[in-house]
Structures are given as C-alpha cells and as structure tokens.
Amino acid sequence: MADASVLAASGQSLEDDFFNPLSPEMIADPYPAYRRLREHAPVYWHQQLGAWLLTRFTDCQAVLRDSERFAADFRRVGIPTPETLLSLQTLDPPTHTPLRHLGLGALRSLDIDALTAELLARAETDLSALAGGGEFDFVRDFADSFTLTAMTSLLGVPGPAEDDTFHRLNADLDRSMDSGFDPDAEAAGIRARERFNALVESWLAHPPKQGVIAHLVEHEAEGGVSRDVLVNSVRAFFHAGFEVPSRFLSNAVAALLDHPDAFAALREGAPMGPAIEELIRFSGPVQALSRACTEDTSIGGKTVRRGEIVVALIGAANRDPGQFPDPDAIRVDRDPNPHLGFGRGSHSCLGSVIGRAEASAVMTAVVRHLPSLRRSGPAVPRPNATLRGLRSLPVAVN
Numbered sequence: 001m002a003d004a005s006v007l008a009a010s011g012q013s014l015e016d017d018f019f020n021p022l023s024p025e026m027i028a029d030p031y032p033a034y035r036r037l038r039e040h041a042p043v044y045w046h047q048q049l050g051a052w053l054l055t056r057f058t059d060c061q062a063v064l065r066d067s068e069r070f071a072a073d074f075r076r077v078g079i080p081t082p083e084t085l086l087s088l089q090t091l092d093p094p095t096h097t098p099l100r101h102l103g104l105g106a107l108r109s110l111d112i113d114a115l116t117a118e119l120l121a122r123a124e125t126d127l128s129a130l131a132g133g134g135e136f137d138f139v140r141d142f143a144d145s146f147t148l149t150a151m152t153s154l155l156g157v158p159g160p161a162e163d164d165t166f167h168r169l170n171a172d173l174d175r176s177m178d179s180g181f182d183p184d185a186e187a188a189g190i191r192a193r194e195r196f197n198a199l200v201e202s203w204l205a206h207p208p209k210q211g212v213i214a215h216l217v218e219h220e221a222e223g224g225v226s227r228d229v230l231v232n233s234v235r236a237f238f239h240a241g242f243e244v245p246s247r248f249l250s251n252a253v254a255a256l257l258d259h260p261d262a263f264a265a266l267r268e269g270a271p272m273g274p275a276i277e278e279l280i281r282f283s284g285p286v287q288a289l290s291r292a293c294t295e296d297t298s299i300g301g302k303t304v305r306r307g308e309i310v311v312a313l314i315g316a317a318n319r320d321p322g323q324f325p326d327p328d329a330i331r332v333d334r335d336p337n338p339h340l341g342f343g344r345g346s347h348s349c350l351g352s353v354i355g356r357a358e359a360s361a362v363m364t365a366v367v368r369h370l371p372s373l374r375r376s377g378p379a380v381p382r383p384n385a386t387l388r389g390l391r392s393l394p395v396a397v398n
C-alpha cells in the first residue's frame, strides 16, 4: 500500500500531542484518538507531519477514488521516490494498469474454490492440534506461519527460512511504513526491501511450473512491464499477502474474544461472509493510506494545495457514525457494510479474495474446533501504526 514512509518528506521528528499514532496509548487503541479528531478536526493539518489527516468516511473514500487528484505516485508532485519503492502500489494509471492486469490475471488463473478448501483443511488441522495442548499463542504458533505458507503455496515457491533475519527484515519493513512519524526507520526499510527483492529475483529466474510466479513470468512481456518494477511489485504482493492477513487474523480473534456476543452468534451459525467484513471494518490491519495532492482542491472546507500529502485514516473512516450506525459495536450481520478496509479505487486490495478466503477458513475452524477459546494472558501489540496487529495473543481452550 502507498505507506506513510513517503511522509518522511517533511524530514522532521514528529510529536503532536493531539495525534501521535506511535504513542503507547494509540498503539494499544487508536480509536478514541480517531474519534476526537473526527469530531473536532476531521480535516486536520498535522504541523509536524506536514500532512492532512482525514478521518471522515466520505472524505477518505473520495480521495482514494480520485487517482487524478490524489496520487499514489508522489513523483507526480516532484517528491522523489527510491527506485526500489516503484511498484504496483506506488505507480498510478496508466503505468499502473498493465501491472494490475498482470496481477489480476495471475489470481484468476488460480482455482479459488480448491484453495479455499485447502486453507480450511489446514486451519482445522493446525488449530485442532494446537487446541490439544490447552494453551498456545495464536500469532506466534499459528497466524504468522499459516499466512506465510498460504502465500508461498499461492506463489508456487518454497517458503523462506523463518529465521531471525527474516523476522528482522519484516519488522524493518513494517516499521518503515510509519517513517513519517519515525524518520530513522526509512533506511532500514529500503534495505529490507532490497533483501526481499533478491529472494523474488531468484523465484523469477527459476519459475515454478504452477502458481502466481509461473503466470507472471509467462505473461510479463505482454503489458510492457519492466523487470525491475515487476520484482518490486512481486515483493509488495508477497509482503502484503502474508503480513496483512496475519495482522488481520490476530485483530479479528482478539476482537471476538472481547465481544462474546459476536463470538456466540458465530458459534450459533451466523453467516461467516458478513462477519468477516464486519471484523475488517471493526479492526482491520491497514489504518492509513497516503496520497499526494496533484492540484489545489477543497476537502471539508479546507484548501489542500498541490504537493501536499493527504493521509486517509481508513481505520477512523471505518468507525465513522455518519456511515456506520453504532460503529464501536461488532454486528456480525451488518448490512450494508461499505468499509474501506480493503481500500477503494485503482489501488484497492488486489488480494482481497485471498484475504477473505484465509479469514473465512480460520474463523470457521476457530468456531468449529475452539468454541471455548479465551485469552490466557495479555496480548502484545506490534509497535506499528500504519499496519496494526498483535505480536502475541496468548489463548487457551478448556
């Protein structure tokens, strides 16, 4: 996703008492601060960040839909972008279009029903085995490896060694998404991306016979996509494809454990599809999407100038009472539910069908096999604001 890293353009160290997403309070629970902002300053110029923060649903949706006036490619307003960041996520139409088609074609070549059945079988086996031990960590023992395996099998490649280096590179990359608030994080994020690119290059050099990589290599010449941008885009796809769903699964299970009525409704047979959408609205992992304004425009009565950065706080938009009645409640049958958890417009989530399939498989397995699931210790949040999730979620079954 076009992350907040590019917000480091201001180059300042940032402290804003009114809104500091890296403060321990906001890392633990950003929603009260989002509410304050939406109620008092829904289009807020964050002085130290040098960017506009949007918290209303309608403003966030309008910005994400308008790639003419709100660019994911910051070079359109003269902000330089390191080569390694140029990917599907940071290019705009028309350059973005062939890449998007290539990615969509690769996903359409997969048998999603078979994939969904496989995911469910694996979630059931893994979670039943963990439940046999009584206590486990939902993130460390399950979600992280479940989503990484799902992603590598989708790509058709062997899983990378899940060693300390791999975990550190992921942590560096995640942290760099907040570098607007933590400028020191940017350089390590670039280095991590370069290391992941080496892995992607090895996959493309020796493509498997099946899966997403096989499709991409077979069709890459068709849209005139350059190899460098393809490598960056596969890296972005790979990273988004396992980190984001793992964050989502941890947030969703924690939310269900804190809302026993919602968990009970699922155990009693409430349909899983709308429940997944509601959990993405309620505690989606992606909190912020950044765009650069390409021409002077007005948002909520404020003039936003060409070259200024606008941050759509989709985590806040998804709790906007103007759009979602009773926004701080989980209604597993909420309908309509036009949440922005998968984004909107030309950059909306390419892998949403996979994210939904993974979530549905895991939640179904939880409801079927772990009906007595409860917390067994304090959860530990990841220290990230843009990509929100848990590092540890200790749970137990009776």
Ligand code: HEM
Pocket: 001, 002, 064, 072, 088, 089, 090, 100, 236, 237, 240, 241, 242, 244, 245, 248, 280, 284, 285, 286, 289, 290, 340, 341, 342, 343, 344, 346, 347, 348, 349, 350, 351, 352, 354, 355, 356, 359
């Ligand atoms: C619950 C799971 C997921 C959530 C909540 C999620 C959320 C998002 C969001 C909000 C965006 C928009 C970024 C922007 O506008 O700048 C996005 C883009 C993207 N997502 Fe996901 N995602 C999920 C799962 C996945 C999976 C499983 C994959 C890959 C299989 C994936 C691949 C991508 C890619 C490649 C983009 C960039 C699309 C583009 O810029 O054209 N995501 N995602």
